[in-house]
Amino acid sequence: MITQIFIQSVLAFVMIGFVFNLAALHTWIERKQSALIQDRIGANRAWIVLPWKWAAPINWLLRPFNVLGLFHPIADAIKMFTKEDYVPPKGNKFLHTLAPCLSLFFALIGFAAIPFGNTIEIGGRVINLQVANMNVALLYIFAAASMGVYGVVLAGFSSNNNYAVLGSLRALSQMLSYEIAIGLTVMGIVMIYGSLDLQELVRSQGNYLWGWIPLWGIILQPVGFLTFLAAGIAETKRIPYDAPEGESEIIGYFLEYSGMKFGMFFFTDYLETIMIAALATTLFFGGWQVPYLNETGFQFPWGASIALAPLAVSLLQILSFVLKVLLFCWFLMTIRWTLPRFRYDQILKLGWKYLFPIALANVFVTAIVALVMR
Amino acid sequence: MPTLKIDGQEITVEKGTTIIRAAEKLGISIPYYCYHPGLSIAGNCRMCLVEVEKMPKPQISCHIQCQDGMVVQTQTEGVKKLRQHILEFLLVNHPLDCPVCDQAGECWLQDYYMKHGLYDSKLNENKVKKSAKAVPLGPTIVLDSERCILCSRCVRFTDEITKTNEFGIFNRADHSEIGIYPGRELNNKYSGNVADICPVGALTDRDFRFKCRVWYLQKTESVCPGCARGCNITIETNQERPHHAAGERVMRLKPRYNDDVNDWWMCDAGRYGYKFIDHDRITDPIERSEGMVRSVEWKEVVESFLKSFKKLLKESKNEIVVFISPQMTNEEMYLAKKLFTKELGIERVFLASTNPEGDQDDFLICADKHPNRKGAEWIGFQEDKREIKHIFEEAAKGLIKGMIIFGQDLISFYPDQNVEEILHRLELSVFIGSNHNLTSEHVQLVIPAATYAEKDGTFTNFEGRVQRIRPALLPLAESKPESEILMLLARKLDLDWTYQSQEDVFDGLTRSVSQFRGLSYKKIGMQGVSFHH
């Protein structure tokens, strides 16, 4: 029992460490990627240089980090922590503090259900590379994600500021219109593979169509994937769906936040982005699956095969998952730096009048096809 | 009464009127330099040339008298061309130092050159350098011979007005130069006027020199408070750029034309006697008690005044003495009379002033150095020296408890009376004035009042001419005009005074003092009205 708790703790630690660092790195990615897209150079002024003569080799080693601006997330953190933490005098101090914590909490717990690898065997013990192995993982993730809006609403409410309230109301109605669509879009996947258990879903995607096309979710559910992506980005409240923040019009629900409390909201945005990336990977891109790799090694459709140790196979699978997530993060960032913000009514129109009917139609078609195929 | 036509307009003038005067009446301006209505005609600048029909050559309009049937043209091409070339001649030896010249901005050469100048100069010769550049001629005037256009206005002024004959034109032709006779100094009592009448920057005022540019000045019409004459003046202030003269606000005084009082002139004593407006002023109310001196708020000073004053009023009204100053306006004197004598029943209200035995001449300067003694007399304040001496004797015995002194320096007026000690012995001693003096150093309460440049009101000169002064400035720091102080006290003493402005006060004055009857600010205007109106 204690060993079990220990193992789960290690897994949770690994997952949180990965997610947190990736989110912190997102501030850097955001800066640098937007710079490259816009022919700029991006932030590169947070240098760590040791003043002593003997430290020259260390400085030489630090130089690439300095030049790339990789210490900017640290500088950001220092700034966030040392800034004045302001609570509006007529706001609700308790809720004002609670709101960013709730936001961050619900953004984080969803990751417990994401499988980042197949089972591995260490010392005779089979470990499932998933923090919480549950058969309703998908439902759990959606539940957690929709709870996240609580933080936003509380933030707007407790700030005693009309703009902040306006921001949280926008977030609320946006959440209502997209949560339904996002639930329906993944229904197709669930119907095909017949499970809500994510680990099970990923395993099911290890099959091949005609022996050589990996049967990932995207192959079976292209429409589902596109609608999932559209609704998923809306979940993150980032451009083009950033009406709740809308810096140029209402500033948004975190208007009255400063210091690290503001930083937590900021962090939540990045965590939700990673969550959508991880979910898209798991549902539509085979999760940790590597094409033609099974427990013993690579088995190519033209007959060749490479034998691999089980641990190497596991590592490759974890690497595959990480790479896919990173790729999605890059893609989401590109979307964010490509599209302009939708108008508020356009967002709701898109949610209710397009995504929802399309997702519904997708479910019907999938159901009919599945019935016929059987 | 000749009738003539100037530029097509017909006008009938008195016999002997010159064309330039007649044109002025029609609103036609003819440029001139040497002509001055207060001086004899020299006719040497040639700027005022006009064409007169049936006369073979252009004529100087400052000299030619109007005759019946004359037809004068002032705007023909010929006249315009003449002006251009005359200006060209006048500028032959004139340097281009407008940037350093104090006259720039009010220089007639600049003005007429803008209007009539020949912008494309035809002259190429070297300028004849004159000897004097920035030479002080006396305590008030600096001469710059280079800039002189030899109009001889200053020569005629010293010959005809002051009759001191300091100036002359020396050498001949191109080398002519204005100057002072050897061994002389320009130090007559009206020397400042030559800077006013000099149309160019040859004679500039040493006091004003480099203090401020003339285009920064704001002008307010007023009356000189320097003596009983009441010369009409313009107060020229610089308020928007205080850095120029280290915060001094009044830059200079200029005489203002008034046919009945001072013509175009004023004396040097009046012209340079404005320094007290910005220097040595009482800025805050001061309270002295048991050797402690401290600046206080208005509220406090009024409270401490009223405390002792009310007590004295109740117990011993006859032991209060009020000294009115002849520097106060008619309106303020009227308010003082009304407050102290009529409303409060204080009988001992006197006028206190220096003896009228100052410098005097038969032109402008009066012996009496106060601007409003006549007004005080009309309103009912007499200076009874014997009575005042009697009061000091009584006070020395302790029979006087309170003294309210408006502005005047009693200690130096009555040096044989030991006023200083008397003031210290009083229960209540108040000084209401604008500047520090000996008396203000020895009273319990000092209340800051405004100077004449900060007040609205009227003065009555020694001939009985009521003239208007206007506020050129806001009262300095915490000071207030005496009228405002009196109204404040009246309000605190629960009197029902409803004056909204000095005009209201003057209205009350006209109704209660016979000499002012029928007057109003509108009638007084900016030129004043004589008692025999």
Place this chain on the structure above:
Amino acid sequence: MIRTKVVSRPKLSFWERIYFPEIFRGVALTSKHFLKNLTLHLFHSIGLFRKVAAMVTIQYPEELWKLPFRSRTRHRLTKRADGSPRCVACMMCETVCPARCIYIVAEEHPDPNIEKRPKSFDIDLGKCVYCGFCVEACPEDAIRMDTKILDIAAYSREEMMLDMNELLNPSHKSGLK
């Protein structure tokens, strides 16, 4: 009679209306820039294709933008041959200044041929709008705006004041005083 012109909204085609191809086009454009610049940066780091710019950024304090010849920068007062200011305190610049940031106090010059000189000449850079009118107005060519000093900053308003000494000897390093 008011003339009106009806401007119709551009009609969106079917492919534009369903939006996805347009998103794809946008993403393709941004990705093109991203990949091109990323590749160029990588090449630059190993010393290749240095001449092809990967960005338009100028690294400000190290690299400076070359100022145009006539750009107006911080003021200076020109000197006579003997080192005294050319300025004669005529107040033209002070008068013309729309921001009223010039404060001149005049005094008598010992040489009567010069006559007038500035006792003090202060410019409040906190108020200056760099219009250059003072340079235009000066009859003596005594004030110019050609120091090429642009980085003007201070911690207080008092420090934004330039006195005559600083204007005669503009020092770049000290910035202000």
